[in-house]
Amino acid sequence: MTTFLWVIFPYLCLTTFVVGHYWRYRYDKFGWTTRSSQLYEDRLLRIGSPLFHFGMLGVVGGHLIGLVIPQGWTDAIGLSRHTYHVIALAAGVPAGVAAVVGLVILVYRRRMTGPVFSATTTNDKLMYAVLGAVIVLGIWNTIAGSWLQFGGDYNYRDGVSPYFRSIFAFGPKPELIAAAPLGFQVHAWLAFLLFAMWPFTRLVHVFSAPVGYLTRPYIVYRSREPRAVRVMGSRAPQRGWERVG
Amino acid sequence: MRIMAQLAMVMNLDKCIGCHTCSVTCKQAWTNRAGTEYVWFNNVETRPGLGYPRGYQNQDEWQGGWTRTSNGRLRLRAGGRFKKLASIFSNPKLPSLQDYYEPWTYDYETLLNAPAQKNFPVARPYSIISGKPINVSWSANWDDDLGGSMEHAVKDPMLKGIEDKVTFEFEKTFMFYLPRICEHCLNPACAASCPSGAIYKRSEDGIVLVDQDRCRGWRMCISGCPYKKVYFNHKTGKAEKCTFCYPRVEVGLPTVCAETCVGRLRYIGLVFYDADKVLEAASVAKDTDLYAAQRACFLDPDDPEVQRAAREAGIPQEWVRAAERSPVWKLISKYQVALPLHPEYRTMPMVWYIPPLSPVVDVIRDTGHDAEDAGNLFAAIDTLRIPVEYLANLFTAGDTAPVDAALRRLAAMRSYMRERTLGREPGPAMAQAVGMSEEDLYEMFRLLAIAKYADRYVIPTAHAEQAHALEELATECALDGDGGVGMGGSGPVGEGSGRLTPVALENLRALKARAGGSEGGELVSGGSTRGRVNLLTWDGKGIPEGLFPADGKDG
Numbered sequence: 128m129t130t131f132l133w134v135i136f137p138y139l140c141l142t143t144f145v146v147g148h149y150w151r152y153r154y155d156k157f158g159w160t161t162r163s164s165q166l167y168e169d170r171l172l173r174i175g176s177p178l179f180h181f182g183m184l185g186v187v188g189g190h191l192i193g194l195v196i197p198q199g200w201t202d203a204i205g206l207s208r209h210t211y212h213v214i215a216l217a218a219g220v221p222a223g224v225a226a227v228v229g230l231v232i233l234v235y236r237r238r239m240t241g242p243v244f245s246a247t248t249t250n251d252k253l254m255y256a257v258l259g260a261v262i263v264l265g266i267w268n269t270i271a272g273s274w275l276q277f278g279g280d281y282n283y284r285d286g287v288s289p290y291f292r293s294i295f296a297f298g299p300k301p302e303l304i305a306a307a308p309l310g311f312q313v314h315a316w317l318a319f320l321l322f323a324m325w326p327f328t329r330l331v332h333v334f335s336a337p338v339g340y341l342t343r344p345y346i347v348y349r350s351r352e353p354r355a356v357r358v359m360g361s362r363a364p365q366r367g368w369e370r371v372g
Numbered sequence: 373m374r375i376m377a378q379l380a381m382v383m384n385l386d387k388c389i390g391c392h393t394c395s396v397t398c399k400q401a402w403t404n405r406a407g408t409e410y411v412w413f414n415n416v417e418t419r420p421g422l423g424y425p426r427g428y429q430n431q432d433e434w435q436g437g438w439t440r441t442s443n444g445r446l447r448l449r450a451g452g453r454f455k456k457l458a459s460i461f462s463n464p465k466l467p468s469l470q471d472y473y474e475p476w477t478y479d480y481e482t483l484l485n486a487p488a489q490k491n492f493p494v495a496r497p498y499s500i501i502s503g504k505p506i507n508v509s510w511s512a513n514w515d516d517d518l519g520g521s522m523e524h525a526v527k528d529p530m531l532k533g534i535e536d537k538v539t540f541e542f543e544k545t546f547m548f549y550l551p552r553i554c555e556h557c558l559n560p561a562c563a564a565s566c567p568s569g570a571i572y573k574r575s576e577d578g579i580v581l582v583d584q585d586r587c588r589g590w591r592m593c594i595s596g597c598p599y600k601k602v603y604f605n606h607k608t609g610k611a612e613k614c615t616f617c618y619p620r621v622e623v624g625l626p627t628v629c630a631e632t633c634v635g636r637l638r639y640i641g642l643v644f645y646d647a648d649k650v651l652e653a654a655s656v657a658k659d660t661d662l663y664a665a666q667r668a669c670f671l672d673p674d675d676p677e678v679q680r681a682a683r684e685a686g687i688p689q690e691w692v693r694a695a696e697r698s699p700v701w702k703l704i705s706k707y708q709v710a711l712p713l714h715p716e717y718r719t720m721p722m723v724w725y726i727p728p729l730s731p732v733v734d735v736i737r738d739t740g741h742d743a744e745d746a747g748n749l750f751a752a753i754d755t756l757r758i759p760v761e762y763l764a765n766l767f768t769a770g771d772t773a774p775v776d777a778a779l780r781r782l783a784a785m786r787s788y789m790r791e792r793t794l795g796r797e798p799g800p801a802m803a804q805a806v807g808m809s810e811e812d813l814y815e816m817f818r819l820l821a822i823a824k825y826a827d828r829y830v831i832p833t834a835h836a837e838q839a840h841a842l843e844e845l846a847t848e849c850a851l852d853g854d855g856g857v858g859m860g861g862s863g864p865v866g867e868g869s870g871r872l873t874p875v876a877l878e879n880l881r882a883l884k885a886r887a888g889g890s891e892g893g894e895l896v897s898g899g900s901t902r903g904r905v906n907l908l909t910w911d912g913k914g915i916p917e918g919l920f921p922a923d924g925k926d927g
Contacts, residue, residue, distance in 0.1 A: 156585035156586070157584055157585055157608070157610075159585075159588065160587065160588050160589040160608070160609035160610055161588055161589040161590065161609060162589065162609040163589050163590075163591060163604070163609055164606075165462060165463060165466055165591065166466070166468070166469050166604050166606050167469065167501065167606065169462075169466065169468055172462050173462045173464070176461045176462040177461045177462055179461075180461040181461070241502040241503070241504065242501045242502045245502070245503065246606070332588060332589075335568065335588040337457065337460075337567030337568050337569075337588070337590065338457075339569065340453055340456070340457060340566075340567040340568075340569070341453050341454070341457070343569055345563070345564035346559065346560060346563050346564060346573060347563055347566075347569050347571065347572040347573065348572060348573050348574075348575045349572040349573075349574060349575065349583075350574070350575050350576065351574055351575075351576050351577075351622075351834065
């Protein structure tokens with residue numbers, strides 16, 4: 128069971144994540160969008176969306192640092208575990224709170240604004256449920272572990288982080304995560320599920336972050352031929368028929 | 373010199389009667405789809421008035437277009453690249469649906485299903501967005517013909533500086549129509565605002581298009597365009613805009629709006645311009661110099677040097693010939709009667725307008741004087757400051773001199789032709805008074821008043837060797853691509869996902885679905901649309917399913 132939950136399932140999810148994105152980009156560029164609903168409702172979005180998105184940027188950054196950088200490295204530069212923890216909490220809690228508050232505003236808006244709600248697909252609802260659960264569990268783990276000391280002090284950098292790195296080293300160590308508190312386990316498992324859903328939801332817009340805008344020239348010129356002909360929707364030359372003469 | 377060709381349009385406002393045929397045919401061709409109900413690539417506004425979307429010209433509020441910084445550089449008015457990216461999670465300057473209008477339909481079912489009663493049943497309006505009953509209080513053309521002008525037209529941003537002089541008493545006011553499409557600017561602020569780089573200018577003909585595969589729905593183009601001519605399709609989550617009917621002009625046909633214009637007031641042709649000069653011209657210090665600066669970017673197609681450069685730049689000979697015959701070039705640079713719309717936005721717009729003489733003519737006629745007499749017309753142009761100043765606010769950033777000059781030429785043409793028609797000898801004095809020759813006046817008359825189809829539209833075709841691949845020709849079967857006929861509706865990952873459908877194919881499918889009622893959608897009042905026929909989209913061929921009752925007993 129541990130092998131399925133923490134080895135097979137994660138690899139299935141991550142494969143789906145990678146292959147799914149390739150497939151979606153290849154076959155559904157037209158559907159690849161933020162699906163903005165700002166036209167329907169503006170007031171709540173103006174507060175909720177930046178809160179959520181900037182909060183999430185912080186949260187994701189924090190996860191990268193916490194999961195990717197081994198504890199040994201921070202020990203080596205003389206950063207004590209306590210200091211690391213304080214820094215992580217000082218940066219992570221505001222980001223987490225911003226993300227949660229933003230999410231609550233956005234979900235409230237989505238449910239209570241008629242046009243926004245009718246533009247919400249089942250796909251969206253499922254995704255919000257999983258995303259919400261992952262975020263709430265993450266916050267719970269932080270609070271339960273650090274402040275409430277609920278279920279004893281757990282250092283995720285001894286368990287969850289090495290497990291996470293072991294997956295990408297293709298030498299998974301499921302026993303590490305299996306020993307973590309249940310909150311961490313569910314958080315991680317749902318996160319894998321979210322990764323599997325990712326390419327098939329509106330979350331794909333994360334990979335459209337337009338950083339190229341900072342360096343490209345303002346006005347883009349493009350020729351009609353030969354690529355543009357395809358853009359206009361005409362058929363690509365079919366295989367099998369070679370033009371003669 | 374980097375010579376480029378631009379397909380441009382000129383509209384002769386004197387001949388616009390505000391019939392909205394252009395708007396309706398454009399909508400039928402391009403935006404009769406779900407998600408674009410509120411979108412009019414072409415709209416006709418009554419001036420003075422608020423326009424569509426409401427008050428779009430007030431850039432203090434909407435922050436569209438470019439501004440010149442104190443060190444002489446151009447900057448997007450809404451902020452630079454970093455500011456754009458920082459505000460990407462919620463666009464601070466996006467017009468709301470209420471600024472356009474909330475699209476609606478009527479509960480027609482009630483008219484058919486209501487039981488016998490004393491009072492005639494009424495079809496109530498329902499919002500297409502929320503599905504709830506709405507009280508219609510604004511639309512794309514709510515202030516048509518100065519309707520409600522005391523409430524709406526007085527807020528026209530273009531009345532700035534002359535508000536005390538304009539009266540809205542009906543017998544004293546002036547009015548004209550302004551049809552608008554995308555300006556296909558030389559320095560498009562929408563393209564510059566697009567974080568994804570999805571909006572591009574075609575290097576062959578300068579048409580500005582949105583790549584639907586690259587657009588990610590950040591909506592910055594909508595804020596960036598000062599003319600508010602980029603729209604958000606709320607079903608697909610992508611930006612859409614006027615395409616200058618590229619599938620038509622590529623095969624030499626005029627745009628749908630131009631083709632169907634009953635007033636024959638639109639002109640389409642090529643303009644050659646020097647792309648290296650555009651940025652410099654858009655950055656001149658004074659707003660009032662922008663009109664002249666933009667004209668200075670254009671290259672004379674009759675100049676052998678320009679023709680040689682065009683050929684060297686790979687522009688086909690057919691295009692060089694077309695540029696020589698271009699009515700747009702003649703109206704802008706030879707006769708100098710066409711003016712750009714809002715040059716002060718510094719986007720270098722390429723849809724120009726011949727200002728209307730009619731407000732002036734109307735006043736003279738109403739006072740009982742001869743409205744064809746050059747002396748009367750010249751005097752009136754000098755005295756009637758209000759229409760002239762208003763036109764200058766629209767077309768020359770407030771400088772009345774170019775508007776004056778254009779109106780004088782139109783007035784001279786009018787008087788000159790009256791004299792000729794009455795068999796008198798007008799003499800060269802009238803033409804010389806406006807700096808033209810008699811031949812030019814007559815040619816301008818031919819172009820503006822006779823306005824032959826072949827003179828109005830000089831559109832070189834795209835390269836013939838590609839023509840078979842252009843979808844509108846459909847010499848290949850458009851249905852045999854991947855996905856084929858069965859594709860359509862919603863893809864697996866939300867509405868509008870899946871392979872991109874060719875424009876014409878989608879319209880055909882949508883029309884069929886609507887005409888035959890095969891969508892099986894629900895009416896606002898409950899019943900099903902199955903078996904219903906929309907006669908507006910029925911092409912008159914065949915008998916659509918549901919046009920007559922199936923069993924024939926009612927027929």
